[in-house]
Amino acid sequence: MSIRDKVAVIGMGCTSFGEHWDKSAGDLLVEAAYEALADANLEPDDIQAYWLGTCASGWAGISLSEPLKIQYRPVTRVENFCATGTDAFRNACYAVAAGAYDIAMAIGVEKLKDSGYSGLVITPPPGDGTAPNYSAPAAFSLLAPAYFKKYGLDPETGKKVLARIAYKNHKNGALNPRAQFRAEVPMEKILQSPIVAAPLGIMDCSGVADGSAAAIIVRAEDALKYRKDPVYVKALSVVCGPGHGAMHQDFDFTSIKETCYAGLDAYRQAGITNPRKEISMAEVHDCFTPTELVIYEDLGFSGRGRSWRDVLDGVFDLDGELPVNPDGGLKSFGHPIGASGLRMLFEMYLQLRGEAGARQIDNPKLGLTHNLGGFPWESVCSVCIVGRELG
Amino acid sequence: MAGITAYGAYIPFNRLERRRLTEAFDEPALPGEKAVANYDEDSVTMAVEAARNCLNGLPPGGLDGVYFATTTPPYREKQSATTIGAALDAPELVRTADFTSTLRAGSAALLAAADTVNSGARSVLVTAADCRPGAAGGQFEQLFGDAAAALVIGKENVLAEIEDSCTVAGDVITQWREAEDRYVRTWEERFVINRGYTPLVAGALTAIAGRNGISPRDIDRLVLSAPSPRYQTAAALSLGFQKQQIQDGLFDTVGIAGAAHAPLMLTAALERAEPGERILLVTFGEGADAILFRVTEKIKQFHPRRNTTAYLQSRKNSMNYQTYLRWKNMLDFEPPRRPDPDRPSAPAMWRNAKNNLAFYGSRCNNCGTPQIPAQRVCVHCRTKDQMSPYRFAGIAARIATYTIDYLTFSQDPPTVFAVIDFAGGGRLLCEMTDCDPAAVAIGMEVEMTFRRLFKAGGIHNYYWKAMPGR
Incomplete structure (x- = not known):
């Protein structure tokens, strides 16, 4: 029982993430949707059904059908905290795999900067x-x-490990023209940033951004009809x-137990037994630096109690053994909740097809995305694995 | 004969040194410090803490009445004694009443409790608590402190019998707050003392002395409330008492605690009382109440969980005047950059009243795991609907992990949130209070305290927080 190799992504779009004061959630949806359509060389009417992921930027499917002027077709609105975008994608994949539709779109959006408050x-x-x-x-x-x-770990070492994660993600984001923050941040500045929740400083927190990302899904056997280099879903x-x-x-x-269980389930679906060796790269939910630290262990990238050493050893750097958050992560790319899962997928889509520019990882085969919504003790977790080849 | 069967005080952890007022206003201040309720405390929470201290493990099921005395109730219309009874896990079949609007509220509640017991009730809990507001820069800001006391009145195991009591009513304008007033007003002091306080107190004392054939030398302790330290001594001496008979008014350590002041002094007197001693309690406010107690042999067998000496020593007096103004809502601070909290839902509060006020969780009958909040499906073994109520209120706990939150809104930032593990099982993520954030550590021992989380939509939302043991 697995979704492995049943569906493929044949087009994607992703807005730049950041403070889009001049754009509404609808504007951002239009931008991501039309970029994905253009990428797949499709017209709006080619899409038979939509799954819209948004945490709090609109209610019901009409939040999408109205801005896109969808002509009386099914739109399902999905909300699952920070796993919203990935869950919208997952449901669209299942509908296509089931044969209910031939072509579906999953699209996520969040407009955080209109509330006047920081964060969601x-x-x-x-x-x-x-x-x-x-x-x-x-x-x-x-x-x-x-x-x-x-x-x-003494508090000083611990703080340094956390800062090193933020440092890496900013360094990667500096190479990404769509990221919210496109500059490297020195370790000293991260270490000395004002405390928001001890021991975390402001530089341990992800960016608060507006943005949208979209994916177009078809059955795997149809994928090559649309493009020569589709990306295949290996696990959801x-x-x-x-x-x-x-x-x-x-x-x-x-x-975080939900990450452990979602990881195990995804590895089973994809037939992965040694994630550190078999996964080429990952986009994980670095909402705050300690989250990324424990994700490494929960996903089996590091042994228990080992991730902090792996961080300091550069294992997860862009040129490391297993690059994590090559696009800058939530930290630097920004975190519009409903869009984040699809943004992660967008990076995998670029990397697997050799289109990641200055961030390109050498010959990646399998990419993993991970979202975590809620709290360390009670959460919803999504893991998606995609690959460039069938089988 | 009805009398006091248990007693206990509560003095908040935080104190304001009066020299801070000198610093703020460049005017001379009284010596010492005063007790200040934390921003999450009010007359109700302090009354609950005093009652917990007083009951000290006594089963609340024996209470036939819960009375509450204050001049600073959280509501103008809605009883608070019911909240206090619920927080103490008192039975539902209980007489509850609030006594308000006068500094004699404490003694009025005490006398009503005695009457209730004399007409057949087993025992009645009397709580008194006050946090009276004095306007900035004024004498009342210097004088008033926040505190609470609780007494159980009953007929069995009496520690101090009520021998007699008498009330003189006198409708004199002395100190008052009109329905819309924020701060206490006062008439000219010479009138207050010479035509209000002194003659009314003398009237009550003369009447009770005459009826019982006693004179000041028959009294071992005079617990006398007064508008200021100076007039307490002056009035007592003018009535023929000696200085050593006067119970310390705690003016330098707590301040004048409104309707709770005399009950607080009484608990301190009882802590040191010897069998056979006579204690005379006198309160003042639009008249005077006098109550004559005789201490019994049982006094040696009772101890509150913490005595007033321990409360006086357990304190933090580093607060500055700005913090005081903030806690007392006396200054408009910049609002937080977060939405205001929604008012709590009355149906949800009603459904969860036993859990939230008496602090019950549940314990699985199958695997024995305590859990809070109460669950239907066990978090450990997943057995459905096999839970027994399990009260966490008096159980010690240790910190498993914690954070110091600078972002969330608080009247006392930063806010410490801790994951606490209860002895015997059960875990809760909750807010901490009355603690030094820098001293919080994994493994630290904490206990639970009843507090007000916030007020929204005119509803005061009470729950429990953790604090380091005092």
């Missing part, structure tokens, strides 16, 4: 008001002291957890 603002459903009101960086910063203590996994870590003392805040 979601109005929760009415409740009893006892949920603790921590900020997003605070929730993920809980990983840092727990990891440092378990593996014997979304898992949601029971919130065990917030209630049970067994959870030690040095790992």
Whole structure:
């Protein structure tokens, strides 16, 4: 039971991410959708069904059908926290694989900069008001002291490891014309950035951006009809957890279980047994630097308690053994929630087809994308693996 | 004979040194410091803490009444004694009442409790708490402190019998707050003392002394509330008492704690009382209440969880005046760059009242795992609907990990959030309070305290936070 080699991506679009004061969510959707159509050499009417991923920038399918003037076709709106974009893609893939449609589009968007607040603002459903009101960086910063203590890192070393992750992602993003922040940031500046949720500074946090990205999906056997170099889907996994870590003392805040389970599921689908060797590159959910640190271990890129050394050894650098976040990641490319998963896929799509320019990784075969929504103790995680060849 | 069967005080952790007021206004200040409720404390939360201290493990199921006395209730219309009873896990079949609008509210509640017990109730909890507002730069800002006290009135295991009481009513304008007033007003001091305080207190004392055939020398402790330290001494001496009989008014350490002041002094007196001693409590406010107690042999057998000495020593007095103004909502600060919190949903609060106020979670009957909030499906073994209520309120915990959040809105930034592991199982991610962020560490021991998370839509939202043990 697997989606492996059943569907392919034949066109993609991605806006630049950043502060698009002059564009609405609809404007961004138009831009990404038409870029994907042009890339696949298709007309709007060729798309038979749409999956729109947005966390909070519009309700219902009409958020897409109105700006694109879709002529009375199915549009499904998907929301799954930070896994929103990837889950929209996953559902579109399943519909095509099932034979319900021949050509579908998955498109994600988020317009964060209109709220006047930094970061994502979601109005929760009415409740009893006892949920603790921590900020997003605070929730993920809980990983840092727990990891440092378990593996014997003094606070200074720990902080340096985290900064090294941000440094790498900014360095990669500097090479990316579509990234929100296109400049390298020196280690010193990262280390000395103002504290937002101790020990995390502002430079440990991903960029708050507007943006949109889109993918066009067909069945694998039809893919070569549309282009000579399609990208094939090898695995799609979304898992949601029971919130065990917030209630049970067994959870030690040095790992995020949803990532472990989604990774295992995806590796099973793709037939991967040694991810560090077999995965050529990955785009992972670096919402905050300690998240990326534990993702390396949860996805099996590093052994338990080893990722911090691998970070310092440059294993995940662009020229390292397993480049992670070659496009700059959430840190430097920016994080418009509903678009991020498809943005990650866009980088894999470019890299696998040799179109990544200055960031091009040598001869990649398999790329992995990973999103994590929620909190370290209770999250939704998506993992997608794509490859350049069938089989 | 009805009397006090348990007692306990609560003094907030934070104190404002009065020299800070001198620094702020360049005017002379009284000596010492005053107790200041944290921004997440109010009269209700302080009353709950005093009651927890007083009950000290006594089963709340024995309470037939929960009374609350204050001049600073959170609501003009909505009872607070019900919130306090619920937080203490008192039974639903309980008489609840708020006593407000006068500095005699504490003694009025005490006397009402005695009447309730004398008419058949087993025991009645009396809580008194106040955080009265004094306008910036004024004498009341210097004098007023925030504190609470709690007493259980009953007929069994009485520590101090109520021998007699008397009330003199006197509708004199002395200190007051009109319905729309934010701060306490006062008439000219000489009138307040000479036509209000002194004659009314004397009237009550003369009446009770005459009825019981006693004179000042028969009294071991005089617990006398007063508008200021100076008039407490002056009034007592003029009535024939000696200085050593006067119970310390805690003016230099706590300040005048409104309706809770006399009950607070009474708990301090009881902590040091010997069997056979007589304590005379006198309160003032549009009249005077006098209550005569005789201490019994049982006094030696009772101890609150923490005594007033321990509370006085457990303190942080480094707060500056700006922080004080912020906690008291006396200055308009720049609003946070986050949306205001939504008001809590009344149906959700109702559904979860036992969990949120009495701090219950659940414990799985199959695998024994305690969990909070209460669950239907066990987080460990996934057995469905086999849960028993499990109360976390008095269980010690340790910090598993933590963060110091500078982004989230708070009246006392930064906010510490901690994942805490309870002894015996169960974990909660919650806010911390009354702590020094720099001292928070993995493994630190914490205990739970009842606090107000926020107010929105005119609803005060109470829940529990963790704090280092005091």
